[in-house]
Amino acid sequence: MNIVTNRRHFLKTTGSLAVSFSLFDMSLVGAQQAAPVLPGDLKTSPKLSSWLRIEAGGKVRLLVGKVELGQGILTAFTQLCADELDIEPARIVITSGDTFLVPDEGVTAGSQSLSYGGVAVRQASAEARAILLDLAAKKLGVEPEKLTIKDGTISAPDGKKATYWELVTGKELEVPASGLAKIKPTAERRYIGQNMPRLDIPAKATGGQIFIQDLRPEGMLHARMVHPPAYNAKLLGLDSAKIEKMRGVVKIVRDGSFVGVIAEREEQAIAAAEALRQSSQWELPATGPSSETVHDWLLAQKTKDLFIKDSPDKSGAVPANTVEATWRRPYHMHATIGPSTALGTLGADGVMTIQTHSQSVFETGAAIAQMLDMDVAKVRCQHVQGAGCYGHNGADDVAAEVALLARAIPGRPVRLQWSRNDEHKWEPYGSAMVIKTKATLDNKGDILDWTLDLWSTSHGTRPGKKAGNLLPAWMLEKPFELPTPINNGGPNYAADRNGIALYDFPGQKVTTHFIETFAARASSTRGLGAYANVFSIEGFIDELAARAKADPVEYRLRYLKDERARAVLTKAAEMFGWDKWTAEPGKGRGIAFARYKNISTYAAVAMEVAVDKASGKVRVLRVCCAADAGELVSPDGTKNQLEGGIIQSLSWTLKEAVRFDVRGVKSEDWTSYPILTFTEVPPITIELIDRPTAPFLGAGEATQGPTGAALANAVFNATNVRFREMPFTPARVKAGLSA
Amino acid sequence: MPILKVNGQSHNVAVADDAPLLFVLRNDLKLNGPKFGCGLSQCGACTVLVDGQPVRSCVTSADSVAGQEITTLEGLGTTDKPSKLQQAFIDEQAAQCGYCLNGVIMRAKALLDTTPKPTEGEVRAALDGHLCRCGAHNRIVRAVLRASRD
Numbered sequence: 058m059n060i061v062t063n064r065r066h067f068l069k070t071t072g073s074l075a076v077s078f079s080l081f082d083m084s085l086v087g088a089q090q091a092a093p094v095l096p097g098d099l100k101t102s103p104k105l106s107s108w109l110r111i112e113a114g115g116k117v118r119l120l121v122g123k124v125e126l127g128q129g130i131l132t133a134f135t136q137l138c139a140d141e142l143d144i145e146p147a148r149i150v151i152t153s154g155d156t157f158l159v160p161d162e163g164v165t166a167g168s169q170s171l172s173y174g175g176v177a178v179r180q181a182s183a184e185a186r187a188i189l190l191d192l193a194a195k196k197l198g199v200e201p202e203k204l205t206i207k208d209g210t211i212s213a214p215d216g217k218k219a220t221y222w223e224l225v226t227g228k229e230l231e232v233p234a235s236g237l238a239k240i241k242p243t244a245e246r247r248y249i250g251q252n253m254p255r256l257d258i259p260a261k262a263t264g265g266q267i268f269i270q271d272l273r274p275e276g277m278l279h280a281r282m283v284h285p286p287a288y289n290a291k292l293l294g295l296d297s298a299k300i301e302k303m304r305g306v307v308k309i310v311r312d313g314s315f316v317g318v319i320a321e322r323e324e325q326a327i328a329a330a331e332a333l334r335q336s337s338q339w340e341l342p343a344t345g346p347s348s349e350t351v352h353d354w355l356l357a358q359k360t361k362d363l364f365i366k367d368s369p370d371k372s373g374a375v376p377a378n379t380v381e382a383t384w385r386r387p388y389h390m391h392a393t394i395g396p397s398t399a400l401g402t403l404g405a406d407g408v409m410t411i412q413t414h415s416q417s418v419f420e421t422g423a424a425i426a427q428m429l430d431m432d433v434a435k436v437r438c439q440h441v442q443g444a445g446c447y448g449h450n451g452a453d454d455v456a457a458e459v460a461l462l463a464r465a466i467p468g469r470p471v472r473l474q475w476s477r478n479d480e481h482k483w484e485p486y487g488s489a490m491v492i493k494t495k496a497t498l499d500n501k502g503d504i505l506d507w508t509l510d511l512w513s514t515s516h517g518t519r520p521g522k523k524a525g526n527l528l529p530a531w532m533l534e535k536p537f538e539l540p541t542p543i544n545n546g547g548p549n550y551a552a553d554r555n556g557i558a559l560y561d562f563p564g565q566k567v568t569t570h571f572i573e574t575f576a577a578r579a580s581s582t583r584g585l586g587a588y589a590n591v592f593s594i595e596g597f598i599d600e601l602a603a604r605a606k607a608d609p610v611e612y613r614l615r616y617l618k619d620e621r622a623r624a625v626l627t628k629a630a631e632m633f634g635w636d637k638w639t640a641e642p643g644k645g646r647g648i649a650f651a652r653y654k655n656i657s658t659y660a661a662v663a664m665e666v667a668v669d670k671a672s673g674k675v676r677v678l679r680v681c682c683a684a685d686a687g688e689l690v691s692p693d694g695t696k697n698q699l700e701g702g703i704i705q706s707l708s709w710t711l712k713e714a715v716r717f718d719v720r721g722v723k724s725e726d727w728t729s730y731p732i733l734t735f736t737e738v739p740p741i742t743i744e745l746i747d748r749p750t751a752p753f754l755g756a757g758e759a760t761q762g763p764t765g766a767a768l769a770n771a772v773f774n775a776t777n778v779r780f781r782e783m784p785f786t787p788a789r790v791k792a793g794l795s796a
Numbered sequence: 797m798p799i800l801k802v803n804g805q806s807h808n809v810a811v812a813d814d815a816p817l818l819f820v821l822r823n824d825l826k827l828n829g830p831k832f833g834c835g836l837s838q839c840g841a842c843t844v845l846v847d848g849q850p851v852r853s854c855v856t857s858a859d860s861v862a863g864q865e866i867t868t869l870e871g872l873g874t875t876d877k878p879s880k881l882q883q884a885f886i887d888e889q890a891a892q893c894g895y896c897l898n899g900v901i902m903r904a905k906a907l908l909d910t911t912p913k914p915t916e917g918e919v920r921a922a923l924d925g926h927l928c929r930c931g932a933h934n935r936i937v938r939a940v941l942r943a944s945r946d
Binding site: 126127128129252254255257258259260261262263264265266267268270271273279304322323324327392393394395396442443444445447474476477693697698700701702703704705726727728732734735736738740741 | 811812814815816819822823826827828829831832833834835836838839841868869870872873874875878882885886889890891892893894895896897898901919920921923924925926927928929930931932933934935936937
């Protein structure tokens with residue numbers, strides 16, 4: 058896998074003969090029949106050559122807008138392409154996330170890369186294969202049905218052969234996809250559904266050049282930022298004259314409250330940034346919410362109320378009881394292990410080239426162009442892998458900052474890496490939330506009306522082609538305003554993701570109380586609102602089951618009609634040994650379920666915990682998870698994602714909460730924001746229910762919600778105390794147990 | 797001007813004495829293995845071996861280890877010819893983003909050098925100071941145990 062494709066080389070090897078060709082003559086489809094709907098991102102980028110090029114040297118170049126985040130997506134795309142194009146995976150070279158070269162596939166997020174990108178790669182590969190087969194048929198004088206293909210070589214029954222590389226001489230793939238090429242049936246797939254080893258792991262395990270941090274273009278300079286001490290702080294003064302003369306300092310760039318320094322060496326940039334920080338004076342805002350008051354703050358704000366579900370019980374049954382509960386989630390960090398990094402170069406051609414690990418290269422590039430007041434066609438973003446991001450972290454901001462710095466020193470590549478402090482304090486967090494649940498019950502404890510109200514700030518402030526979403530743009534002398542956030546994507550999508558319970562209650566009402574301002578900077582964090590919404594729904598139903606003296610699995614099944622949902626829930630219970638489990642003092646079991654977004658992967662998580670009542674320490678002893686992610690491209694890759702989600706969610710739920718006040722974020726390193734460590738990670742078993750004929754369902758975020766809820770339910774089971782505010786730190790649990 | 801012995805080769809490095817070893821390895825010797833994670837000795841991503849001992853290169857000056865044997869991830873094996881330990885990580889698919897792998901593998905190397913047949917608990921304890929955010933922990937532990945078995 059090459060890291061960055063050189064454009065000149067690329068154009069040279071793709072050929073340019075002007076042959077107009079279309080295998081599927083649309084006139085034959087018939088006037089009354091609508092053209093087939095193209096799958097996923099093929100709809101917006103239908104030209105086959107946007108996705109695939111038959112290249113010199115027996116290679117096939119796959120061009121994708123979706124990017125590798127450590128989730129293994131480029132390996133999955135390789136599997137899909139290899140199968141549908143009938144070539145060995147080693148022939149495939151991938152260019153991913155280069156805005157000058159690849160189809161615009163929007164953002165790599167929301168567990169949608171297979172659902173939108175995967176289906177496009179698969180269909181484009183099948184279409185290309187059909188075209189190649191037809192070219193061979195003409196060349197060899199044999200009907201296509203009689204030809205066989207092996208690794209790009211097409212053979213006729215008489216032994217005559219033609220390879221893809223002989224057949225494509227020009228623009229044969231510069232045609233729109235027809236949507237008519239058939240994808241292979243399950244039995245003919247060689248790579249899809251198999252555990253093909255990830256393409257990127259060998260380099261990562263041996264120090265190969267694969268991360269953005271490993272790029273070292275000739276003449277590269279190093280930069281560091283001097284970020285404000287707190288949100289909305291204004292730079293009053295900076296004594297930079299002496300610092301300009303420090304060893305290795307090339308340039309100090311100041312624009313309003315934006316301050317960065319460029320130096321010859323990395324340690325020189327760090328020293329100069331520290332000296333600048335010492336010499337800077339800032340005006341801090343007088344008042345503002347803090348992490349300690351944020352839940353009250355959320356409830357006190359003016360809200361935009363969205364009634365996302367309103368279907369009351371019409372049975373006329375008279376409630377015997379009403380139960381209410383309130384659930385709280387703090388701000389969480391993405392907390393990448395490798396601080397955000399970008400490289401920027403303003404070329405002699407006036408093009409600003411940015412190497413970035415952004416999830417949204419096109420939209421971020423457009424936002425940066427607006428910030429720099431440049432033509433969007435003159436800003437090129439090239440994706441290069443960074444450390445895991447789990448959503449919208451500092452990646453886009455550091456790309457915007459490096460562009461501001463590189464603009465000040467044309468012709469020199471500038472590399473900016475954030476410090477640990479920068480990343481912890483300035484990335485946008487997952488929003489704090491308050492959720493209130495209420496149920497009316499009949500005299501047997503069964504649910505009549507279920508009501509959920511949620512309060513949240515935005516979960517979506519990605520660049521979205523707007524400079525005002527970029528951190529440095531707020532700090533400029535002529536600042537860009539943060540656009541008023543919207544709860545985008547319709548009901549059950551963002552703050553209210555999974556807010557609507559999948560259970561068939563007689564009545565259900567869900568209201569989103571959306572807050573258009575911020576207590577702390579927030580944006581998309583793995584699962585968005587789903588983590589807290591599932592935490593509260595699955596905690597509340599567990600509470601109602603306990604009141605009804607019903608088994609939590611059986612009680613859920615009363616309301617769960619979807620067969621695939623029932624299957625994962627019962628499977629997780631069976632894996633755990635739910636029916637055989639016997640209670641011991643200090644130990645507890647919990648289970649929870651959700652279908653991510655109510656349209657994606659089904660996941661149920663069961664776990665056992667031990668709670669030390671003296672210290673309040675919760676220890677997770679084991680976790681079992683059953684999931685249904687539709688058709689599986691890589692079962693091991695799916696398990697890896699689900700397991701990673703479980704561990705991250707355990708970390709959030711047990712340990713994590715961003716602390717901040719008006720003077721700034723106080724969670725500024727791994728000591729002040731601890732995460733789960735090796736000795737705290739429990740054994741985890743995962744089983745997948747494969748559905749080879751069902752659509753792909755993304756699995757990257759499916760276990761966040763069920764894990765947190767199962768943990769809470771297990772702690773309740775162990776202690777008989779219901780904890781409704783995360784995280785379950787020893788101090789909080791101890792206080793709760795002695796209350 | 798420290799003379800650094802890295803992966804068996806001596807390098808005369810023209811940097812200030814207090815330059816962090818990590819930046820000398822990454823920026824002057826162009827090694828990709830050791831990673832910048834925190835600069836605070838908290839996450840372990842920058843770990844290298846100095847005379848066989850795991851050391852956090854982000855808080856170690858290049859000068860302080862002059863003349864000692866420094867081993868980085870590249871010193872264990874190459875992408876084409878990985879070491880047994882590195883191969884075990886590939887076989888177990890023990891990564892998601894893989895940014896923490898350098899530190900994890902170097903710490904595991906130090907463990908296996910002194911404790912060739914560690915228990916699972918010993919592996920976890922050895923790696924406890926290495927942070928992984930993707931949740932690849934159990935795969936990583938399996939990879940280390942696999943390397944100790946094979």
